[in-house]
């Protein structure tokens with residue numbers, strides 16, 4: 001169960017469909033395991049539905065086209081053989097079909113002795129996306145850094161702590177330019193996170209030269 | 216030209232829109248799902264297509280507005296059997312489809328690679344089963360929520376509309392209204408707080 005969640009404004013922007021794809025990805029992975037945020041998204045969807053109902057309808061002056069359009073819709077009965085595909089389902093992890101069950105088996109790219117990453121930008125397929133999986137060895141510390149923009153982190157396994165708290169699997173953390181932080185993975189297991197950056201990270205300490213997240 | 220529906224239920228739809236039309240829309244969807252009822256679909260189209268078009272125009276689709284209308288209505292037709300009254304009322308369900316199709320069109324335009332990318336329907340999922348702890352009676356609450364939204368101050372409504380109808384970021388809303396970003400966020404937070412109180416009171 002998560003104890004740290006996305007901000008309500010971010011969830012509303014998600015429901016309104018206004019988040020960049022990379023941010024929608026991290027939100028939807030969090031949703032797959034967070035009932036509290038599922039409820040909140042359902043409420044903000046309902047708000048969207050009510051606003052949609054209240055929209056001033058545009059005039060439709062092509063009624064003849066509509067008849068043709070409706071007549072041309074394929075018979076639905078024919079698709080019903082795939083009845084299994086419409087078994088009810090709740091939220092699922094959108095990364096599930098692209099990643100192995102055991103994330104440790106991924107082709108990690110070593111950044112330092114204790115930090116590795118796996119690039120997911122191709123999956124998002126948009127310019128400027130900055131989405132990676134990060135793996136921090138148990139007990140290891142990430143060099144102190146700040147961000148130009150905002151860094152969103154979702155813990156997929158293990159946990160870490162920083163100056164502001166201790167975080168575990170399912171927690172969603174956002175850090176903006178005002179935070180200078182240095183996460184340390186918890187002792188018992190490697191920490192794997194999904195990280196989305198809306199601007200490049202800037203290292204502030206002596207480790208700057210390594211800039212593992214910048215490449 | 217307008218198709219007439221023979222059942223009393225559908226006929227009452229336009230007369231009593233202030234009560235709870237959702238049941239009627241849901242009934243029409245069911246008829247589409249069960250027996251490819253094109254007349255029922257026409258009723259849904261008459262009501263929702265002009266709203267989808269307005270949404271598309273607000274989202275700056277311009278000449279492409281009709282494309283969005285047809286994609287959304289085709290999706291409603293194909294997925295009618297996936298609609299679940301327990302999760303969402305029909306206008307919310309159609310709103311989420313319109314939102315997703317809009318995103319999908321934009322993503323197709325901005326795509327940088329032609330290889331496998333994660334599908335929009337995976338990123339903005341429309342669940343067909345309720346997995347949350349709350350039980351909901353969407354139908355009885357829809358008109359209540361609608362009325363409650365009417366009590367929000369106009370300045371909050373303007374901000375919400377810009378976010379939902381026009382797809383504006385908070386920064387864009389601030390710039391457009393020429394007010395500080397913090398003020399925009401404050402107004403939206405206030406409206407969300409009020410709505411959350413409404414939802415909680417209704418156990419939504």
Ligand SMILES: [Zn+2]
Pocket residue numbers: 002004005006030034035036037038
């Ligand atoms: Zn959450």
